[in-house]
Amino acid sequence: xxxxxxxxxxxxxxxxxxxxxxxxxxxxxxxxxxxxxxxxxxxxxxxxxxxxxxxxxxxxxxxxxxxxxxxxxxxxxxxxxxxxxxxxxxxxxxxxxxxxxxxxxxxxxxxxxxxxxxxxxxxxxxxxxxxxxxxxxxxxxxxxxxxxxxxx
Amino acid sequence: xxxxxxxxxxxxxxxxxxxxxxxxxxxxxxxxxxxxxxxxxxxxxxxxxxxxxxxxxxxxxxxxxxxxxxxxxxxxxxxxxxxxxxxxxxxxxxxxxxxxxxxxxxxxxxxxxxxxxxxxxxxxxxxxxxxxxxx
Numbered sequence: 001x002x003x004x005x006x007x008x009x010x011x012x013x014x015x016x017x018x019x020x021x022x023x024x025x026x027x028x029x030x031x032x033x034x035x036x037x038x039x040x041x042x043x044x045x046x047x048x049x050x051x052x053x054x055x056x057x058x059x060x061x062x063x064x065x066x067x068x069x070x071x072x073x074x075x076x077x078x079x080x081x082x083x084x085x086x087x088x089x090x091x092x093x094x095x096x097x098x099x100x101x102x103x104x105x106x107x108x109x110x111x112x113x114x115x116x117x118x119x120x121x122x123x124x125x126x127x128x129x130x131x132x133x134x135x136x137x138x139x140x141x142x143x144x145x146x147x148x149x150x151x152x
Numbered sequence: 153x154x155x156x157x158x159x160x161x162x163x164x165x166x167x168x169x170x171x172x173x174x175x176x177x178x179x180x181x182x183x184x185x186x187x188x189x190x191x192x193x194x195x196x197x198x199x200x201x202x203x204x205x206x207x208x209x210x211x212x213x214x215x216x217x218x219x220x221x222x223x224x225x226x227x228x229x230x231x232x233x234x235x236x237x238x239x240x241x242x243x244x245x246x247x248x249x250x251x252x253x254x255x256x257x258x259x260x261x262x263x264x265x266x267x268x269x270x271x272x273x274x275x276x277x278x279x280x281x282x283x284x285x286x287x
Contacts, residue, residue: 024180031180032211033167038224054224058211062182086206090231096224139231 003078003112003119003144014104015067017130022099025053032056045098052099059097061089064125064138067105072121072142079121080144087120088141094134102130110139119144156263156286162220162253167212169204169238170246177208191242201241206234209249209276213269216253217282226285228262233278238271247271253282261287 022042029039037044038054045053072079097103104127111122125138174188183205186193194202214230221227240247250270257264267280 028180031173031176032208032215033173034215034218036218036224048223056211057214057218057224057227057230058207061207066182086234088231088233089207089210090229092229093227096227 002114003121004076005112007074007077007109008112009109011106011108012067012071014106015063015070017102017104018063020055020059020097020099020101020103022053025055025059025097025099028059028062029053029056032058050096050098055097055099057091057093057096060091060127060136060138063103063105063127064107064123064140067107067125068123068140068142071107071109071123077121079119079142083144083146084142085145086140087143088139090139092137092139094136097127097135101135103127103135104130117146156255156258158255158258160255162216162255162265164250164252165212165216165219167249167251168246169208169212169240169249170244171202171240171242173246174202174204174208174240177205177211181205181207183207199237199239201239203237204240204247206237209234209238209269210280212249213251213267213277213280214282216251216267217265217284220253221284227282228285229283230281232267232269232280234276235278236271236274236276238276249276256281258286261285 106126108124110124121142123140127136128134238247253265253267255263256266262283263286265282269277
């Protein structure tokens with residue numbers, strides 16, 4: 001089933017604020033085997049000019065994927081989420097995410113197309129502080145495999 | 153940083169990805185998709201075995217860049233395509249990921265680093281590039 005092209009350009013209301021926790025940053029850094037103390041040691045982060053631990057660059061996916069998932073579950077869009085894989089990902093940073101940031105995420109559907117029977121959905125998630133300072137934008141392409149051959 | 157010009161090669165890094173790595177990353181990232189930890193479900197959907205999260209691979213690969221730039225705020229962009237999954241066997245050694253990076257463009261104070269991420273001689277990330285502010 002083709003995706004509903006009426007969704008192109010649609011922007012959703014901002015997510016509930018997400019408070020970036022120091023221990024969450026540390027846990028994420030440990031999971032990736034990060035050794036840079038800027039993500040592990042508060043004193044080291046402060047010595048380098050940050051107010052708290054600096055989240056690794058891909059931490060933004062925690063916010064953007066959660067916000068995008070809520071959107072792509074919209075039954076009117078017609079996406080079969082059980083067939084979705086993450087095809088492509090890009091981040092554009094104004095600054096790193098730092099523990100203590102309170103962030104909101106605004107998702108826009110940038111594009112919908114069908115390639116070789118696969119539905120491709122491009123989402124853009126703008127992540128900013130609750131004060132409106134832009135931090136990072138996350139662009140994701142989600143691919144729903146072979147939905148043409150499966151009736152919805 | 154040293155003088156940055158096209159062709160400059162960043163120090164390579166090698167990562168070991170075991171089932172434990174996947175479980176830790178699932179917990180830390182909140183991505184609990186079963187194909188990343190449950191062999192039965194992974195094989196049922198046609199995969200050879202459990203596979204690593206694409207975002208885990210992406211998060212590992214960028215360390216070649218972040219360790220080199222030293223200041224995290226220099227990173228202005230990072231993107232990739234998830235071309236091949238990394239299959240993670242249920243053994244002690246798991247899968248091995250080798251990441252290298254080289255400067256492929258310098259323009260207006262921003263260097264583009266192209267990353268190569270290889271597992272079992274196969275490139276697992278496509279068009280992986282990071283943009284960093286230099287100078």
